[in-house]
Structure formats: C-alpha cells, structure tokens
Amino acid sequence: MNASFPSPRPPLHLLIAAPRGFCAGVDRAIEIVERALDRYGPPVYVRHEIVHNKFVVDSLKGKGAIFVEELDDVPDGMPVIFSAHGVPKSVPAEASARGLDWLDATCPLVSKVHRQAERQMEAGRHILFIGHAGHPEVIGTFGQVPEGSMTLIETVEDVARLSLPADTELSYLTQTTLSVDDTAAVIAAITAQFPQVVAPKAEDICYATSNRQAAVKEIAPKSDLVIVIGAPNSSNSLRLVEVAERCGTVAHMIQRATDIDPAWLDGVSKLGITAGASAPEALVDEVLSRLRELREVTIEEVVTARERMVFKLPRQLAD
Structure with a gap:
C-alpha cells in the first residue's frame, strides 16, 4: 500500500x-493621540481619521479615541486632535472660539506647505496647487489662504486649460503624497507654459x-x-x-x-x-x-x- x-x-x-x-509624520500623529489619552484620559476626540489606516484607527478607538467628521460633533470641554493631513485655518479658530483644548497632529512637512502658501499669497502670487481634489491635505492647504488665491491642478491637461492674464504672478506648490513622476510631468507643463512661475524652495513631495x-x-x-x-x-x-x-x-x-x-x-x-x-x-x-x-x-x-x-x-x- x-x-x-x-x-x-x-x-x-x-x-x-x-x-x-x-513615516515620521504618522509616528508623530499616533503618538499625539496616545499621549493625549494618557494626559486627559479617555475619551479624546479626533477630527477625521488621524491617518488613513483602519487598523490604526480601530486600535486607537480601542484605547478611547473617538473619531468625528466635524468639530460640531465634539462636546464642549473635550480635547480634540486634528489629523496628520492638516486642516483649514478656520478649524483651530473655531475650536479656540469654543474654548476647546486642541492639539494639531498635522505632519510638519504638510505645515511647511501651508506656510509656503501663505508667503506666496502675501507676495501677490496666484498659486497653482498640484494635488488630488477632495483629499484632506488639499482641503487643508486651500484653507490657509483666501478663496480665489489658489487653483487646483491634477493633470497636464489641466495646465493646458488654464486661462490666466499674461501678467499674472504665479507660483506652484504640491500635495506631499503625489506620484513623483506624474508631478514632474505636471511641473514641466507649468514651467513651459508659464516660464515666470516661482517654484518652492525645496520639493514639496515628502x-x-x-x-x-x-x-x-x-x-x-x-x-x-x-x-x-x-x-x-x-x-x-x-x-x-x-x-x-x-x-x-x-x-x-x-x-x-x-x-x-x-x-x-x-x-x-x-x-x-x-x-x-x-x-x-x-x-x-x-x-x-x-x-x-x-x-x-x-x-x-x-x-x-x-x-x-x-x-x-x-x-x-x-x-
């Protein structure tokens, strides 16, 4: 047999x-939530997913974090944390107006882009922002400058469709999590069409x-x-x-x-x-x-x- x-x-x-x-920004954001839970005790509120990962979010929920979409969902007197992707200026302003104790977990490399946007706007330049519509980082960056100061560019075709006065002072910035190759192609199209465009001092892609x-x-x-x-x-x-x-x-x-x-x-x-x-x-x-x-x-x-x-x-x- x-x-x-x-x-x-x-x-x-x-x-x-x-x-x-x-990455370092994600490590920092998660540590902020964990330390806030230690300091304040649960629950601690977090506006939006702290980072885009269900395993991480569920783990923090298990420790006492409560994730909400908007500040209106945070009860008075409770601590709130802003996600690593960054938020419009109006969000911490509203939190302060309500007397909420808030912590900003925005990745410092995203915050760097926010400061660049402010400086370009103050210099009188219109900003071409390369990014993906609807992404929290894009929403947060647009919320750093007055409406109309920035135009979203997603593709090379978007550049070709731009209709701006010839004397427009321009700069460009990018979302930090883009395709390096795709972004290079979009930047090449921008600089070819607008040779006077001002580039960021260092690459924005992290x-x-x-x-x-x-x-x-x-x-x-x-x-x-x-x-x-x-x-x-x-x-x-x-x-x-x-x-x-x-x-x-x-x-x-x-x-x-x-x-x-x-x-x-x-x-x-x-x-x-x-x-x-x-x-x-x-x-x-x-x-x-x-x-x-x-x-x-x-x-x-x-x-x-x-x-x-x-x-x-x-x-x-x-x-």
Missing part, C-alpha cells in the same frame, strides 16, 4: 521593500513618499507580482500600486492578510511587498505569516534608503 504524502508547498521568494510603512516609490521601482521589475499594504483612501499607498504597474508588474492593494487571494500566487515565484506610510509593520508581519501558510517562503529585504527623520511633539505634550 503506497503512503500518501502532502505535496510540498511551492517556493516563494519575497522581495520586501525598505523603506516601507510608517521624503517618505519619494523613498517608498523609489523602493517599489527597485523591487517591481524583479517581481512577478507586487502587494501593497495600505488603505484605498491613502494617497501614498495608491501611488505605490501605480508605480509598480508602470514597471510592468501586476500589483494589488490589500488592507489585511485576509485580503490575499491564493489564486494571485499561481505562477508567481517572486513576490514584492511594500506598505504605505500609514500602514504599521504589524500588518507586514501578518502578511508574511499568511504567505508562509501558503508557500515555502524565503525573504530578501531590498534597502534603497535609510530613514532617520523624527518630528517634535506639540509643546503641550513635549513633557
């Missing part, structure tokens, strides 16, 4: 991008966004498939999927390991893995555990940059 043995699991080589996952896209460009051409751990409302995570696809590699975004369809792995011997800037390393570990159940896994970390950025906490929590 022949013994029956389970067939061996096929090998799967993982190319794991580094850097990946949390270091973490640029680094994660560069890492995907390194692993995607060597992979049969790329998995991006992130959220569908996370701009930087969506860009990582696009970057992989532009390298000619099929890419899927997942939020949790349970989203992995085993059929995706048919014919795949090399799998690239990365995580958006608001996805914690715990989710990467969860995905690795799931893949080990499905295949005989070997792991190679592909390092394209080292990140040592740390941002200070708001002075109310610095102690």
Whole structure:
C-alpha cells in the first residue's frame, strides 16, 4: 500500500521593500493621540481619521479615541486632535472660539506647505496647487489662504486649460503624497507654459513618499507580482500600486492578510511587498505569516534608503 504524502508547498521568494510603512509624520500623529489619552484620559476626540489606516484607527478607538467628521460633533470641554493631513485655518479658530483644548497632529512637512502658501499669497502670487481634489491635505492647504488665491491642478491637461492674464504672478506648490513622476510631468507643463512661475524652495513631495516609490521601482521589475499594504483612501499607498504597474508588474492593494487571494500566487515565484506610510509593520508581519501558510517562503529585504527623520511633539505634550 503506497503512503500518501502532502505535496510540498511551492517556493516563494519575497522581495520586501525598505523603506516601507510608517513615516515620521504618522509616528508623530499616533503618538499625539496616545499621549493625549494618557494626559486627559479617555475619551479624546479626533477630527477625521488621524491617518488613513483602519487598523490604526480601530486600535486607537480601542484605547478611547473617538473619531468625528466635524468639530460640531465634539462636546464642549473635550480635547480634540486634528489629523496628520492638516486642516483649514478656520478649524483651530473655531475650536479656540469654543474654548476647546486642541492639539494639531498635522505632519510638519504638510505645515511647511501651508506656510509656503501663505508667503506666496502675501507676495501677490496666484498659486497653482498640484494635488488630488477632495483629499484632506488639499482641503487643508486651500484653507490657509483666501478663496480665489489658489487653483487646483491634477493633470497636464489641466495646465493646458488654464486661462490666466499674461501678467499674472504665479507660483506652484504640491500635495506631499503625489506620484513623483506624474508631478514632474505636471511641473514641466507649468514651467513651459508659464516660464515666470516661482517654484518652492525645496520639493514639496515628502521624503517618505519619494523613498517608498523609489523602493517599489527597485523591487517591481524583479517581481512577478507586487502587494501593497495600505488603505484605498491613502494617497501614498495608491501611488505605490501605480508605480509598480508602470514597471510592468501586476500589483494589488490589500488592507489585511485576509485580503490575499491564493489564486494571485499561481505562477508567481517572486513576490514584492511594500506598505504605505500609514500602514504599521504589524500588518507586514501578518502578511508574511499568511504567505508562509501558503508557500515555502524565503525573504530578501531590498534597502534603497535609510530613514532617520523624527518630528517634535506639540509643546503641550513635549513633557
């Protein structure tokens, strides 16, 4: 009688991008909520998702954070935190008018863009803002300057459609979580059409966004498939999927390991893995555990940059 043995699991080589996952701005925002809970005690209110990741938001809910859409949803006398994406000036002004104790978790690199917008407006320049309509960071940046001071540009075609007086003083700024390549194309179109446009002193796309896209460009051409751990409302995570696809590699975004369809792995011997800037390393570990159940896994970390950025906490929590 022949013994029956389970067939061996096929090998799967993982190319794991580094850097990946949390950036300094996300680390800071989460620490602000956790320290506020320690200082004030639960509940602490947070206007909008602190970062775009359901796992992180649910974890903070479990510790006593309450997430709301608008300040009207925050009871009088309760502390409130503004998300990492930034808010219009009207929001902290309203919070102060109500006597609320508020903390600003806006990423310092987003705040830098806000200050640039103010300076360009004060210099009399109209601002062309490159970004995605409806994204919280775009809404927050537009809310730093008077209405009409800024025009949203999403594509090269938007630049061609611009109709501005020839003598208009112009500058441009960008959302921090855009595609590096797409943004370069839009900037090239702006500078070709408006040679007098004033550029920001330093690139607005943040270091973490640029680094994660560069890492995907390194692993995607060597992979049969790329998995991006992130959220569908996370701009930087969506860009990582696009970057992989532009390298000619099929890419899927997942939020949790349970989203992995085993059929995706048919014919795949090399799998690239990365995580958006608001996805914690715990989710990467969860995905690795799931893949080990499905295949005989070997792991190679592909390092394209080292990140040592740390941002200070708001002075109310610095102690």
